[in-house]
Amino acid sequence: MTAWTGISEIKQKIAETSAEEVTASYLETIGKSCINGFITTWDKALEAARGIDTGGHEGPLAGVPIAIKDNISTTGLSTTCSSKILQGYVPPYDAHVIEKLRAAGAVILGKTNMDEFAMGTSTESSYYGATLNPWDAARVPGGSSGGSAAVVAAGEAPVSLGSDTGGSVRCPAAFCGVVGLKPTYGCISRFGLISYANSLEQIGPLATNVADIATLMDVIAGYDPRDSTSINRENTYSNAMKDDVKGLKIGVPEEYFGEGIDEDVEKLVWDAIGKYEDMGASWKKVSMPHTKYALASYYIIAMSEASSNLARFDGTRYGFRADGDNWHVMASKTRAQGFGEEVKRRILLGTYALSAGYHDKYYLKSLKVRTLVKQDFDRALAEVDVLMGPTMPTPAFRIGEKIDDPLSLYLADVNTVPINLAGVPSISLPCGFVEGMPVGLQIIGKHFDENTVLRAAYSFEQNTEHHTRRPGEVA
């Protein structure tokens, strides 16, 4: 197992050897992996690394290998969303973040496993099989960006990109003991991110430390005219790398410690808040009364949008195509055979929620709840600088434990989805271990106030040891 190596160590290594050698060593590790984190490795990765060496690339990520979630479009590199329906689809264009990464000199190692179309909390719904948690192969890595978190935890990539619609970066970050950021909605262009629920999702970075998250954000965030929801706002994220939380006001939402939370997880999070107090911050309890409605609202909105977003996969233009005597039969069969169970469930539920007669009762009502949830955040964040709580109510559960019980899987998202409804930034970082499994602390900030969130996370990291612990060999 390669030791965890951050961007600065990678740069050191490249200076001593070459980008090509560094990439080669990661590809070798990936080759020996048994966690099923990657779906595809890029056959031109070494060539790209060599190009960095010979071209004397001076970009901020020159030669730094990176893993990309398989729902982010990459020219010439298969992008499947872990679905059979996109089998063989090779995008003819790069997502905005990929353009940015390539320009910064990053070397794409390959595409990581995920829940099919990002619909899940465990990466078990992938057409390519489950990804295993590097800390315990019997457990899930979380999801939906399970591959992106697991490969970073397993040392198969120093950093990665995931996407977060209702916790899909933060959940696997928590379960795999790495750092993951869900930026403010509009912070990073979604151009090229294959939509699950457009109004909720953001691409987010995963890494072994907070500084690498900031470095990645400096590269991938920023305005893109091709995404109408992208916001034009300058920010230097690495400026937030200061070990200083004196006077920081922390709010702790009672609702985030509700029914179903693991006692040990609860204790670790309170320990972390205590640590912040030691470091000079203050905390107080805040109330976010609409949290209990957030989950239902989130799922209805996400499924409604998904039912429409996934309509384009009909076998006509790209990907998998079933046989049929006419177009309607072909398209129906393609969708019946190409989508997995969870995706079909969400398309059906979303279609239902948008149907005449139900639209107002479900979809419209969910939008109203969304507004109330947003107001909860506005109110709470008017009093404090950040909110803190557990990312996930429990440590990683066992593979197969919940996959047949969708409702209990949905419930695991209770602390992450309100953040997506509100569009605010949120980070998950390691704050301890329960029976050898990592636990994530979630820090939530105001719109576009990533820097306060990053500073709080960085300070915690500088004053604790949790992030230095690595998984052992996974057999």
Next chain:
Amino acid sequence: MVYENPDGVRIGLEVHVQLNKLNTKLFCGCSTDYHNDEPNTHVCPVCLGLPGSLPVINERAVEFAIRIGLALNCEIVEQTQFHRKNYYYPDLPKGFQTTQYDYPIAGKGKVVIEGEDGERVIRITRAHMEEDPGKLQHIGTIEKSKGTLINYNRSGMTLIEIVSEPDMRSPKEARRYLDKLRSILDYLEVFDGDLEGAMRVDANVSVYGGDRAEVKNISSFKGAERALLYEIMRQKNQVRRGEKIVMETRHFDEARGVTISMRTKEEEHDYRYFPEPDLVPLRVADRAPAILKALPELPDAKRERFLQQYGMSGMHARALTTEIKVANFYEEVAAKVDPKDAAVWVADILKGELNYRDLDIDAFAVEDTVAVIGLVTENKITEQSGVEIIRTVLDHGGKPQDIVKERGLLKVEDDIVAQAVEEAINESQEAVADYLAGKEKSLNFIVGKVMQKTKGRADAREAREKVLAKIKG
């Protein structure tokens, strides 16, 4: 005279106008100039609906839409928004059409037409923006098709759907409304009505005692008139037989001139409209005043002005203001000759000759029109000669002045020739007698004299004929 409308015919039209004068499509940078190009060459990830692609609104399309809304006397909404209309069809690459739903860019307007019994106001319900789907092409006939090809060049083109209230009472009024719409759009320079698919019509029709039927797939104005005539007859017959007319969607079969039932209301799609999350709401009301200010003079106003300023007949004023190009052409001509003469020549004669040849006003020059009118009004040529000149220019080219000479159309010249013939005969009685006695060659002598007198300006053959006619009396 009041139009009775005995059958209670009510027609409302939904007109799709393709804004083909925009340079790029509604949500991407693809060029709109695809009409003569190979299939699927004007496409990109956005208009092909590739996974991960996102729409970006074409600001100029928004401006065009506001321009149209204002020209139709519509209210421009404060803030407009796009919705998704969800349905499956192979020409629809995203599985939904991005359109407008409860916040159309323009609402509540009106258009005035020449109705069955004088001026009639047709109320506009709304005008909204949406994207055009691709186009299907069946290999072979539709019954025995071996397959279907899809051309996405059209996919993502900007459409404005103009929806009227059911204020038209006859196919004729519907036709007038369509002509008026086209005229207004032509003035706004937002589209080229001659391009394929530039204007597409769906009609809602009902008669007393029945529900309405929607007739789709009408591809021309003539087709609209035919489809409506058929549909009204069908509904009237049904009512007469005591049968119920159900709310349904019908398809116009252009070849057979009939409408065929496609689906009843129970089978209608549930489009599951919801706001397009990839596009943000757009504030548009504040853009309207500047666009209104820059709006050109529209057909009704221009017609009024032509009546006042040039003293022409109402019929001429209408004929000259339907197309902006014709109106501009007329005004250029009217600046140089008597405007009333200009009206007659442009509206009645020139337009008639152009229509007969299916030509545009561009096919004839302003200066040539001025020249012809000048020749006629100065009494140099007959009106008939004027028409002949126009026809000659259109069919063979050339300038009026040359044609006058080539064809000897000058009236003055005719008189000179006639006088010369008279003189020549009077001076050559001997030769006349010789000719009458059978000496054919004597005629040449007389004709030679005519040519001498006219200094060669007469046509020899014509002179010969005239001499003969005179001698034979």
